[in-house]
Amino acid sequence: MLTELYSMDVAQSEDTEQYFALGNLVRSYCAKNWSSTNRLYMKKEKKQAYYFSMEFLLGRMLKSNLLNLGILETVRGGLKELGIDLEKIVQIEADPGLGNGGLGRLAACFIDSMATCEIPGHGNGIRFKYGLFKQKFVNGYQVELPENWLQNGNVWETRRMNMAVTVSFYGKVWLEETVNGYMLPHYENTERVLAVPYDTPIIGYGNNTVNTLRLWSAELPAQDEAMDYWSYIQRRNRIESISEVLYPDDSNYEGRLLRLKQEYFFVSAGIQSIIRHYKKMGLSINHLAEKVAIHINDTHPALCIPELMRLLLDEEHLDWEHAWNITINVMSYTNHTIMSEALEKWPIDMISSLLPRVYQIISEIDRRYVEKMAALHSTGKIERTRIIEGGHVKMAHLAIIGSHSINGVAKLHTAILKEKVLHDFFLIYPSRFNNKTNGITQRRWLMLANEPLRELINEKIGNDWEKTLTELKMLKAFRNDEETLKELAEIKRINKAHFAEYVLDALKIEVDPDAIFDVQIKRLHAYKRQLLNLLHILKLYLDLKEDPKTDIHPRVFIFGAKAAPSYTYAKEIIKLINSVAELINHDASINNKLKIVFIENYGVSLAEKIIPAADVSEQISLASKEASGTSNMKLMLNGAVTLATLDGANVEIRDRVGSENIIIFGLTDKEVYQYYQDGSYHSHDYYENNPVLQRVLNTLIDGTIPDAETEGRDIFNSLVNYGDEYFVLRDFDEYVAAQKKIDKLYRDPLTWQRMALINIAGAGVFSSDYTVLQYANDIWDVAYRPDAGEL
Ligand code: 26Q
Numbered sequence: 001m002l003t004e005l006y007s008m009d010v011a012q013s014e015d016t017e018q019y020f021a022l023g024n025l026v027r028s029y030c031a032k033n034w035s036s037t038n039r040l041y042m043k044k045e046k047k048q049a050y051y052f053s054m055e056f057l058l059g060r061m062l063k064s065n066l067l068n069l070g071i072l073e074t075v076r077g078g079l080k081e082l083g084i085d086l087e088k089i090v091q092i093e094a095d096p097g098l099g100n101g102g103l104g105r106l107a108a109c110f111i112d113s114m115a116t117c118e119i120p121g122h123g124n125g126i127r128f129k130y131g132l133f134k135q136k137f138v139n140g141y142q143v144e145l146p147e148n149w150l151q152n153g154n155v156w157e158t159r160r161m162n163m164a165v166t167v168s169f170y171g172k173v174w175l176e177e178t179v180n181g182y183m184l185p186h187y188e189n190t191e192r193v194l195a196v197p198y199d200t201p202i203i204g205y206g207n208n209t210v211n212t213l214r215l216w217s218a219e220l221p222a223q224d225e226a227m228d229y230w231s232y233i234q235r236r237n238r239i240e241s242i243s244e245v246l247y248p249d250d251s252n253y254e255g256r257l258l259r260l261k262q263e264y265f266f267v268s269a270g271i272q273s274i275i276r277h278y279k280k281m282g283l284s285i286n287h288l289a290e291k292v293a294i295h296i297n298d299t300h301p302a303l304c305i306p307e308l309m310r311l312l313l314d315e316e317h318l319d320w321e322h323a324w325n326i327t328i329n330v331m332s333y334t335n336h337t338i339m340s341e342a343l344e345k346w347p348i349d350m351i352s353s354l355l356p357r358v359y360q361i362i363s364e365i366d367r368r369y370v371e372k373m374a375a376l377h378s379t380g381k382i383e384r385t386r387i388i389e390g391g392h393v394k395m396a397h398l399a400i401i402g403s404h405s406i407n408g409v410a411k412l413h414t415a416i417l418k419e420k421v422l423h424d425f426f427l428i429y430p431s432r433f434n435n436k437t438n439g440i441t442q443r444r445w446l447m448l449a450n451e452p453l454r455e456l457i458n459e460k461i462g463n464d465w466e467k468t469l470t471e472l473k474m475l476k477a478f479r480n481d482e483e484t485l486k487e488l489a490e491i492k493r494i495n496k497a498h499f500a501e502y503v504l505d506a507l508k509i510e511v512d513p514d515a516i517f518d519v520q521i522k523r524l525h526a527y528k529r530q531l532l533n534l535l536h537i538l539k540l541y542l543d544l545k546e547d548p549k550t551d552i553h554p555r556v557f558i559f560g561a562k563a564a565p566s567y568t569y570a571k572e573i574i575k576l577i578n579s580v581a582e583l584i585n586h587d588a589s590i591n592n593k594l595k596i597v598f599i600e601n602y603g604v605s606l607a608e609k610i611i612p613a614a615d616v617s618e619q620i621s622l623a624s625k626e627a628s629g630t631s632n633m634k635l636m637l638n639g640a641v642t643l644a645t646l647d648g649a650n651v652e653i654r655d656r657v658g659s660e661n662i663i664i665f666g667l668t669d670k671e672v673y674q675y676y677q678d679g680s681y682h683s684h685d686y687y688e689n690n691p692v693l694q695r696v697l698n699t700l701i702d703g704t705i706p707d708a709e710t711e712g713r714d715i716f717n718s719l720v721n722y723g724d725e726y727f728v729l730r731d732f733d734e735y736v737a738a739q740k741k742i743d744k745l746y747r748d749p750l751t752w753q754r755m756a757l758i759n760i761a762g763a764g765v766f767s768s769d770y771t772v773l774q775y776a777n778d779i780w781d782v783a784y785r786p787d788a789g790e791l
Pocket of ligand 1: 100101102103104106247248249250252253254255259336337342344409438626627628629630648
């Protein structure tokens with residue numbers, strides 16, 4: 001391959017050539033299975049599921065492809081004989097960061113699991129030229145740089161020009177009656193965009209299934225090349241901007257026109273290509289719902305609903321009722337947030353001018369909804385649930401009204417949707433609501449990220465767990481086996497030492513692998529309460545300053561977090577953490593008992609390094625705010641002990657490991673809602689009445705923390721004077737107590753390792769294999785591998 005691609009042999013080649021040579025080899029190795037999987041799906045006319053997601057946070061693919069193909073060890077050995085270190089060349093691959101955080105990474109875990117469980121399920125999204133920004137710290141401030149991941153090419157994708165489709169925007173539309181009595185639209189002055197698909201093979205683990213991730217790129221249609229040169233360049237730039245860059249907002253929606261264009265672009269292209277493929281099988285459009293399921297990952301692809309209606313009405317000439325019936329049966333929707341600021345709503349003017357025909361259809365869906373419900377429900381409820389209201393199109397309402405299934409992503413989250421956030425809808429469509437607790441793939445997050453642990457587990461219980469993750473429960477038999485517990489400790493120590501090397505190299509910070517590695521890795525958001533973590537660190541710092549002999553086990557607090565570029569408060573928190581790190585890491589009197597490591601540019605590749613080295617997993621969001629969380633599952637699977645509020649999937653983690661093996665603190669969701677109701681939370685009282693907390697908070701404004709006066713003041717005010725929206729001060733004491741407990745437990749190594757072991761043993765249910773099997777069974781009604789485990 002090296003010779004074919006670069007006309008060189010191994011001795012002459014460098015890492016980059018070696019990486020691309022190997023990547024090409026792997027791609028051709030799976031090509032046969034890819035086309036045979038497609039042929040099989042066609043021939044058997046199997047029902048296909050399409051996972052529509054704005055984001056797929058894939059991470060590097062060379063090693064995961066080698067693992068799934070079953071050739072990781074062979075290739076590693078072969079390369080070694082040639083004097084090549086696989087670990088070195090996998091680093092060459094750009095990490096495709098086509099997602100913000102949890103939602104995007106979930107989509108990536110799901111497509112891996114669908115292929116592994118032999119579910120005919122594919123991804124549909126956008127081939128962003130730039131992924132999530134690269135984060136740099138300059139004087140402790142976050143600075144965003146473009147992430148040009150395609151710069152050196154992408155070996156995994158195949159451009160399929162022959163499958164390009166056209167997506168139309170703007171223009172005027174009117175309906176005219178045809179000779180056969182249909183009302184069909186006529187368009188004038190539309191802007192046509194060519195959607196070109198790039199397909200990536202998604203390889204199942206230990207089987208012959210290769211599914212497809214189809215990502216769309218926006219290009220100028222060929223006929224437009226004929227126009228005046230400068231107009232051509234201008235129009236090309238305008239069009240190509242659609243798939244240029246991923247919006248970096250996480251859980252916070254901004255109503256930008258380009259974002260709306262992106263949403264319609266991949267939705268329209270995806271649905272057109274599904275229908276084209278479906279019709280190739282010679283089937284009647286009337287049976288579409290028997291052969292196609294479309295899943296809407298949050299509301300970002302909710303335009304799927306009017307777009308499918310448009311195609312069924314305008315292109316296939318179905319009547320409304322029939323088209324609507326098919327649409328509902330095809331569509332299903334996952335909600336990932338209860339936070340109102342994250343709910344998408346688009347101004348009517350924007351949608352109706354950008355997508356005039358789609359807007360007509362949305363209005364008609366809304367009109368019929370109101371008409372139908374008038375006889376059944378109160379006007380109040382109808383007004384609160386209709387799609388078009390207050391000059392906006394509410395995307396969640398569209399998604400709910402147009403789908404047969406609506407799910408939350410953890411038991412608690414689904415319960416809150418039913419009882420609070422979507423209560424009106426729950427009363428209207430009770431049977432549409434269901435829960436699908438999130439999951440993670442054990443292949444990337446244990447088998448690849450933590451090879452020493454994989455080996456130890458295999459030694460102890462064999463390798464059935466690799467396919468059926470609940471088999472990890474067998475590890476419980478070793479809970480009192482000192483030797484196993486010591487081996488577990490040894491592996492954690494190795495992983496920590498490994499990570500410490502990285503920290504020294506990348507950040508020039510020396511950390512002791514015998515310290516507690518306390519990890520909070522997730523997007524920076526006030527509700528996730530990185531601040532609570534920081535206030536506790538400041539408390540320990542003050543304790544040590546007062547009494548250097550304060551008896552605590554040395555700790556390394558590890559943070560990884562990007563803030564949305566427009567989220568000023570989150571950026572201030574980043575600066576504050578960096579300033580406190582500066583203060584503590586350079587204070588010799590602290591005697592290395594505390595260190596803060598804020599990892600720059602946290603993403604999938606760094607998560608793979610950090611998670612195996614974690615002792616403590618910080619999951620401290622305000623109860624009711626984190627829909628599920630998934631880093632909680634990854635950290636548990638790697639033997640970290642969870643320090644958590646009863647939020648999202650933390651509740652289910654506790655149910656698995658028992659209250660003795662997780663440290664829970666803080667308000668419950670019920671208590672939070674109670675506070676909202678009676679308005680009795682006054683954060684200022686906590687500042688006034690709690691001297692320890694007061695002392696800690698004062699460091700934000702008294703000059704203790706270097707170079708963060710503005711940030712310190714703003715954050716102090718938000719907590720003390722402006723109401724402390726996320727109850728940080730309320731939960732402070734309980735959090736400090738919980739941290740003390742961690743310190744004590746850690747100092748009893750056997751007890752600690754037993755907790756770690758129970759956590760690993762209990763993590764099996766959180767395999768995304770089970771999650772997608774439940775989607776396949778309950779929602780999509782598609783086939784799967786007959787022996788794929790059921791929970
Ligand atoms: C919307 C409109 C305009 C611009 C951006 C957005 C946008 C983008 C991304 C809104 C939200 C997101 C991402 C949300 C997200 O990642 N949510 C997380 O989803 C995980 C998977 O279900 C959960 O585990 C987390 O609890 C949830 O926060």
